[in-house]
Amino acid sequence: MRKILMIFMSALFSVSAHAASLINDTETEKVLMELVEPIGSAADVPDGRLKVHIINSDDFNAFVMGGEDIYVYTGLLTQIKSPSALQAVIAHEMGHTIGGHMAQMSSRMEAELKRAMLIQALGVGLMVAGGNPSLGAGVLAGSSGVAQQSMLAFTRDEERIADDMGLKLLVKAKLDPNGFVQVLEQMGEMTSVLESKVNPNRINHPLTSERLNNVKTQIKNIDSDYVASNAPTKKQEEEFKLIQAKLIGYLDSPDRVSSLYPNSDKSDAAIYARAIALMQAGKLEDARVGTQALISKNPGNPYFYELLGDIDYQLGRYDDSVEAYEKSLSLQSGAPQIETALALVLTERNKPGDKARAIELCKRSLLSQPAPLTYWVLARAYEDGRADWARAEYYHMIGDKKNSVKYARLARKNLKKDTPEYIKAGDLIK
Ligand SMILES: [Zn+2]
Known part of the structure; x- marks a missing residue:
């Protein structure tokens, strides 16, 4: 079994090594979707059209294509300080779309960008599914370039319009406009060394300080009886901390995980990040202990069972893995990535009835999210x-x-x- 997956992985890893890839993860997608949906409605995006894509890249960046496809970088997700700040970023990017600033992005460019990115699943650690290897290198090198350029290519006026529009969207969605202040302050800290050397009269791109002042003035003008009744709840803030921990656990080095989440930190997010990092390092039994602790504290969280399924699968405990994934699916609906993971383990275990169930799961998964890996598992079933x-x-x-x-x-x-x-x-x- 290991062998099959190793071959599968090496074939694709050789391509993805240099490439910015898209990440598929049911938990992350669901949490983000819930946060951006109110902004989509405020921007009159028809129901069901909004989509969140996660780009595996350290850049502190996001952009919106065609008004409906939101691309968020893992560098932004893992560093941003609150869900309200993230909502401000998305509202700003929506503002660029509404303002028509994205016109220079031809639809062809958009299609290429979408095709070129490899799709990689978190979960099961080793699941890697492909995008377009032949398009890969060239366009991918350019793909972050595209986003980068678009970000830098905006003029001072366009940035101000996007900020103003973004604030309007936040208010219309009854979200917290102070998220804007928070993210601009964070960006200010990140770029202050650079900006201190820049003469504002000689550049076309606005300084963060200038944007911050504008945003603060706008916020003062909001009605005094405004209530951010849709602002992220405590529960959403907790969920956001968990997806940050998950992404860091999967994508960052063990050193960084232990510096951000030291053993003294007993929060769920910290245990989650450490368990994932341990799994990634092959310390499966230790990873299992942390995951079990999370489950006993939160028996209703489907994603802790997903992690248990991933770990047990890698331990070769197929029965336990199947049980954990089934439990995860029973706690939520519409989890294409977990359906595929379960199908994979079932084709591996191959008891009577397993392949039939795997086929059923793959079909359901493909209906909501076509992914190469799911077809690969289906072919085995x-x-x-x-x-x-x-x-x-x-x-x-x-x-x-x-x-x-x-x-x-x-x-x-x-x-x-x-x-x-x-x-x-x-x-x-x-
Ligand atoms: Zn902008």
Whole structure:
């Protein structure tokens, strides 16, 4: 088993090593979605159209494409001080969209950016699913460039308009406008050394201090009876701390994890970050102890069971892993990544009925979030011509046209005509 995954990983890791990748994680996506939804509604984004994408990059950055696709960098997520500050960033970026400042981003650029990024799952630690390797290097090098450029390319006026618009959106959404002050102050601290050397009259990009003053003035003008009734709740703040801990546990070095979350810190977030870091370091039994502690304190949290499922899977305890993932799924609905993880373990365990359940889970997962890894697992679960179709879909998603066509042809040879998979395989040959 390990062997199969190792091959799978090395094939993709060689591509993703240099590449900025998108991260899939049900917990992170759900927490962020809940935070940005009020801003989407305030900006009149139709229900169900808003999407959050997480970019694995240390940059303190975010941008919005087409008014509906929000891209947030892990560097921003892990460093920003509160969910209200994050909402201010997103409102500002929405402001650029509404102000029409993104016009220079052609739709072609947008499509390329989307295609070029590799998708990587947190969870199960070793799940890596591909984007488009052939597009990879070139565009990816450019992909953070695109965002970078767009951020820097805004003029002073555009930044001011985006700030003003962002504040209006926050107020309309009944959120906390002071998040704006908080994030600008944080940005000020991050750039103060640089900015102290800049002559404001010689640059077109506004200084953070200038933006801060403008925002503070605007906030003073908000009605005195304004109540931020939609501001993040205590529960949302706790959830936000947990996703910060999760991202840091997965993405940062063990040293950084122990400096941010020393053993003396007994908060759930700290235990979570340390357990994940231990798992990543292969100290699975220790990781399990921390995870069990989290579960006994929070028996209703689906993501602690997800982590337990990941750890038990890597320990080779398939029965325990299946039980933990099933429990996780019973505590929430719509968790495509956990459905795929469970399906993977089931195809591995392969008791009677496991493959049928794995197929059912993959189908459900694909309905809400098509991902290469899910097709890969589905191909292992099917034992007839549909396996070749699923493999063709997998290669299609990672941009390997040659193998996609090869397996689609194989599928059509072995499948009955007019079955759904036969027809879908036909679409991949065109
Ligand atoms: Zn801006």
